[in-house]
Amino acid sequence: MEKTEAKKYDVFVIGSGIAGQTVAKECVKAGQKVAIADKREFGGTCSNRGCDPKKVLLAAIEIRESAENLLGKGVRKMLRTNWKQQQKYKRKFTKSIPSATEKDLKKLDIDLYHQSPKFLDTHRLSVEGKTVQADKIVIATGYEPRPLDFKGSKHLKTSDDFLNLKKLPKHITFIGGGYVGMEFAHMAVRSGAKVTVIESGERILPVFDADLVTELITYSKRIGIAFIFKADTTAVKKLRKNFKLTYTKNGKTKTMKSRAVFNTAGRIPAISELDLEKGDVAFNENGIATNTFLQSKTNPDVYACGDVSDNGLPLTPLSGREGYVVAENLIKGNHKKLDIPVIPSVAFTLPNMASVGYSEKEAKARYKNVIVKHESVPGWFNARRMNAPVYAYKIILNQRTNEIVGAHLLGPEAGDTINIFAMAINMGMTADQIKQTIFTYPSWANDVKSMV
Numbered sequence: 001m002e003k004t005e006a007k008k009y010d011v012f013v014i015g016s017g018i019a020g021q022t023v024a025k026e027c028v029k030a031g032q033k034v035a036i037a038d039k040r041e042f043g044g045t046c047s048n049r050g051c052d053p054k055k056v057l058l059a060a061i062e063i064r065e066s067a068e069n070l071l072g073k074g075v076r077k078m079l080r081t082n083w084k085q086q087q088k089y090k091r092k093f094t095k096s097i098p099s100a101t102e103k104d105l106k107k108l109d110i111d112l113y114h115q116s117p118k119f120l121d122t123h124r125l126s127v128e129g130k131t132v133q134a135d136k137i138v139i140a141t142g143y144e145p146r147p148l149d150f151k152g153s154k155h156l157k158t159s160d161d162f163l164n165l166k167k168l169p170k171h172i173t174f175i176g177g178g179y180v181g182m183e184f185a186h187m188a189v190r191s192g193a194k195v196t197v198i199e200s201g202e203r204i205l206p207v208f209d210a211d212l213v214t215e216l217i218t219y220s221k222r223i224g225i226a227f228i229f230k231a232d233t234t235a236v237k238k239l240r241k242n243f244k245l246t247y248t249k250n251g252k253t254k255t256m257k258s259r260a261v262f263n264t265a266g267r268i269p270a271i272s273e274l275d276l277e278k279g280d281v282a283f284n285e286n287g288i289a290t291n292t293f294l295q296s297k298t299n300p301d302v303y304a305c306g307d308v309s310d311n312g313l314p315l316t317p318l319s320g321r322e323g324y325v326v327a328e329n330l331i332k333g334n335h336k337k338l339d340i341p342v343i344p345s346v347a348f349t350l351p352n353m354a355s356v357g358y359s360e361k362e363a364k365a366r367y368k369n370v371i372v373k374h375e376s377v378p379g380w381f382n383a384r385r386m387n388a389p390v391y392a393y394k395i396i397l398n399q400r401t402n403e404i405v406g407a408h409l410l411g412p413e414a415g416d417t418i419n420i421f422a423m424a425i426n427m428g429m430t431a432d433q434i435k436q437t438i439f440t441y442p443s444w445a446n447d448v449k450s451m452v
């Protein structure tokens with residue numbers, strides 16, 4: 001028998017990132033009694049240790065890159081960036097996030113807990129030594145780095161560590177060439193570090209177009225990034241100043257030295273501390289198993305949103321959207337399905353790699369006939385004006401309707417330009433409709449017309 005009665009809530013949210021905050025705020029506005037728990041600083045990955053701090057650190061590097069391209073073409077001297085100053089500037093953005101988030105949530109009368117809750121049963125959680133009961137429980141715990149398991153893997157650093165580096169090590173190795181590994185590799189090499197990417201697959205950025213990725217690899221090598229493909233890291237040993245990394249490739253064992261080694265080999269759902277079995281909450285390798293209402297497939301009073309739901313891509317804009325879907329269903333009963341539009345995505349390498357809609361392979365499987373427009377165009381005016389070395393695209397059209405069904409870009413500002421294609425695909429626009437639209441000139445956006 002419990003001594004004190006469990007505190008009761010209409011909704012208990014686990015995780016204070018964009019997904020969890022969205023649910024908590026919407027539900028409290030609708031008059032529900034809400035609590036939110038986070039085991040780390042409040043505010044989630046994107047604003048504390050993900051998208052936002054990364055882009056702040058990148059700001060000076062982007063300018064330096066543009067200046068370097070125009071050296072001798074109007075720019076007289078090489079511009080120097082300063083990592084320490086970049087970090088100081090970044091902290092201006094991140095420092096206030098946790099306290100501002102907490103203040104914001106408290107003002108709305110949401111109870112805050114600062115620990116990982118654990119399910120006791122289908123409606124009760126244990127948190128901060130107390131038992132709480134909730135009619136509905138929302139899991140919005142996001143993703144966390146996937147631990148690598150080999151001798152010395154405790155020496156590996158994570159993306160959190162990279163974003164907080166006080167000084168950039170002389171030689172950095174990234175294990176994994178996905179979004180995180182490649183964005184950081186481009187930042188580090190531009191900032192003067194020697195960079196190696198060890199990738200277990202045949203290429204980097206597996207979710208992006210293979211032809212454009214090949215072009216990005218060629219350019220990345222040109223700016224000094226070394227790649228080791230199809231390699232398996234088997235050990236990391238700490239030496240006096242360096243780490244000795246052992247890996248196997250083509251059946252042979254090799255070693256290399258590096259000042260710092262980062263685990264950028266992917267991210268997994270953050271669910272290990274929740275005792276999900278006790279709550280009767282099923283999960284799979286992508287996260288909490290949910291239906292289209294984002295409701296747990298096994299416990300109807302549990303919902304999941306954001307990266308940790310097993311729906312869609314682990315990206316910030318989708319996480320926010322999922323938070324709204326869950327809030328709607330909690331407030332008015334299940335009526336809102338997660339209707340995922342095509343989602344644009346960008347790896348903020350320099351140049352950006354961006355993509356939306358079907359890949360060439362997917363489109364060929366989906367439609368009878370497709371038109372693939374693929375070209376490398378560093379000679380186009382916008383690229384030439386900035387003396388940008390890489391500019392390429394692959395646009396995929398359904399031949400029968402002339403509708404755009406996929407767009408893949410590699411080049412300056414591709415992360416912005418791709419949004420035009422996202423809108424075009426969502427609206428079912430044809431190549432002719434895009435061509436008829438008047439865009440500003442000369443602008444990257446205007447190039448879209450020539451691409452289709």
Ligand SMILES: Cc1cc2nc3c(=O)[nH]c(=O)nc-3n(C[C@H](O)[C@H](O)[C@H](O)COP(=O)(O)OP(=O)(O)OC[C@H]3O[C@@H](n4cnc5c(N)ncnc54)[C@H](O)[C@@H]3O)c2cc1C
Nearest residue numbers: 015017018019039044045050116141142306307314315316
């Ligand atoms: C380095 C990096 C760069 C990124 N860059 C981009 C980008 O440029 N664009 C983009 O769209 N996406 C980017 N992402 C992905 C983006 O950050 C996520 O998609 C987004 O933050 C997911 O939001 P969320 O609310 O689902 O989860 P999160 O923001 O991860 O929030 C989950 C919260 O739950 C908490 N939590 C976890 N486990 C528990 C527990 N057991 N108990 C209590 N609390 C818990 C965590 O501390 C966290 O605060 C990046 C990610 C990383 C790591």
Ligand SMILES: NC(=O)c1ccc[n+]([C@@H]2O[C@H](COP(=O)([O-])OP(=O)(O)OC[C@H]3O[C@@H](n4cnc5c(N)ncnc54)[C@H](O)[C@@H]3O)[C@@H](O)[C@H]2O)c1
Nearest residue numbers: 175176177178179180181198199200201265266267314346
């Ligand atoms: N700009 C953005 O939008 C952005 C930036 C960062 C992260 N994210 C999100 O976070 C998610 C995770 O990003 P990520 O970069 O951590 O993962 P990822 O899945 O994008 O990339 C992981 C890479 O590591 C490789 N890998 C896996 N195991 C390995 C091993 N043992 N040794 C060597 N290589 C190995 C994979 O083949 C892959 O190339 C992304 O899917 C994305 O949704 C988005």
